[in-house]
Amino acid sequence: MPVNGGAAATPPLLAALIFLVALNLRPAIAGVGPVLARIGNDLDWGESVLGMLGAMPLWAFAAVSPLVRFVTKRFGANRTILIALLVLAVGDVLRSFGGPAWVWLGTFAVGAGIAAGNVLVPVIAKRDYAGHVAVATGIYSGCITAGSAIAGLTAAPLATQLGGWRPALAVWAVPPLVVAALWAIRVVFDERRNTGDGTALFLAPSPSSSMATTAASLTSDALPLWRRPMTWWVTLFMGLQSSAFYTMSNWLPSLSEAAGFTESQAGVQLFVFQSLGIFSGLLIPVLMHVRGNQICAALTASVPMVIAGFGWLSAPQYSLLWSVIGGVGQGASLVVALTLIALRGRNPQDTVALSGLAQSLGYLIASLGPLTFGSLAELSGGWVAPLTLFIAFAIGQCVVAVLAGKSRDGTA
Template structure:
């Protein structure tokens, strides 16, 4: 199956015709997983999980110079350290479906929180080897959250998908911005970078203790279900095909059944049923009036690689500046605290720009306008940091607006360029796995060039060149040469 190739599992939709007609469409299950609805307070815990998906990474940038001074590492080694979480994302994300299949979604989130907290502590309390091991563990824990948080949020808030997407995206950005703002003051107050980073082990442990309630509740429901006739396999009604598309377009979307059902119980035909759903959702006459979708396999479509490249370039810009902006600012004469404020501005503005960019997402029937509008500010910021570094706060504002909008555009392109939900999930897996590998080049090359040249000009030239390349790719990825989705949703809004 297409979804299987991407390392993901799609919600079961293969009920028989008799089962489907047993309920009116309006009463069909709206979630992509089986089981009763999650109580509101427990459902809201997913947003606390989202708050923990960036601080352990974002807190490193403001103390990167301290880490280098303490361990005797130059900019090249520090660049590798900045790229390590992205390598963990790329390596671990495809494996999450196997862990989820074994333990269930909620247990996997619990494991991820514990791994994240352990990584924070190992990185802070160990020696040089502990820094590397802890950083990879941090990336692995966050990778699981990247995969599962969007899906759980959309499952538990099936009737308010857009609101849930905006809230969890805002929580991720807020956590990142808060860590960037407080890292330097924490290091100054507690006497070093180690305690400043160890602090971020506490929030995931607290959330893990709360999340344990969901895990216990799952166990009770599974025991109760074992006494009944069985667990009903959920299905998606034709009217909910838009929600399925949105769920499939999220970060390496994985939907797993928490009830640990056997493979036989969970057998379904997602490809066939999804096609039936989307065909029913769109009149035949309307389908006939539109160009056919690209019939080639995913990896043979040029659009796949343009979307993947756009995803990688925009991620590269974000993680490069998240790691190196504080060092760049202090080298320009700003204090550590002032540099932390600039990083906070750079990261937090993504919330606002991410909410505004969907307005441009369908200008002239394509995404070129939105992709270029999101990409151009990073070019301006790159030239600004290179030519007028004393105005770094202004470039942080401009660059921050661009990075937030770019991620929304990247996620939306993934959603719109898939032919159906399974194809979209496969595209998401490919674009994000390879995209993170491309993104890792940014912080690594930035640090290496800074060390080799002894100045910040050479790395900023490379950074700006990548930003210009993103603008070029924006035109190619934003153009619509094929009607890639059988059920394109013109009003679809994805947020970072």
């Protein structure tokens, strides 16, 4: 049976390659946090500069995500994924073996490759698994989280065994190259079947109809997207929850080591923080429509990060416990953020527009997390100031959760 129900559908084995692509969308970023101190010592960079390094992929996300549509129009979805995998691998190599300037350029390239995957993986999965969208979404989301958790767990041991942070990060150039080779088979197969790669299934069917539909959605029965308060609450929630995740993905290992844990133990705590998101993300949907809105789900997902922040500040010796609590919150928060985007759009075109705005600006907001955390750590010479700011952001997320969680008409 064709996977997507079409006459010339992609065979199941080739369609399933999208999940291998998803596995590659976080390791090159998640592997940096556990070796951040090694990078700083080697390049003589302080916490402020390291915070900028942690923010660089998020800046790439914000800059590149809106451009993916245009690249896809030119090359098609399948070939754009292939290009993204190659850019990711090349960026990882440049970052790992070049001088300081190449570290920055390579990190941006890594973020650019991942940004294209962030945009296209859900679209291709929905296209090829049209009859099983919920299952496909759960699988690729789990793959993204699993890839991140594995990289966080293995980064420090790899650095020890391979002789430094450079080869430890270079390892993550290999998986995207392998998947790119497999994905090339899919590209050739689809083109030989003369089916294209289904780009029209997620791009506008025609410029005129798309413009007319979008214009109608933004001017007929509602305010323009940018004039709706709900747009900004959803964007702010997306940014704050991403800020919490990427801040701790970069700085939790350093925070744990400062509390007396070994480098390997810190890596385990990061693994716990990231991997628990798989389970909480699967459970939070049961709360998504309590009393007809998403306030309960959004608050339930947001409060654990406040608890974890106070825990890391007041009792860092129990960092593993706070990693568990924070991990539960970050996984659930991501699912809530993506669900809010889907629910607040008034039609498919409106939802695409909202998603682009919320994710582009959201990643810009998120980049403030690792950047300010590192700067405050360097300026204050400790972790109290950055953790205090982290808690303030987490409390802010709880406030925004109530506002973004209201139903689309603004009722609680």
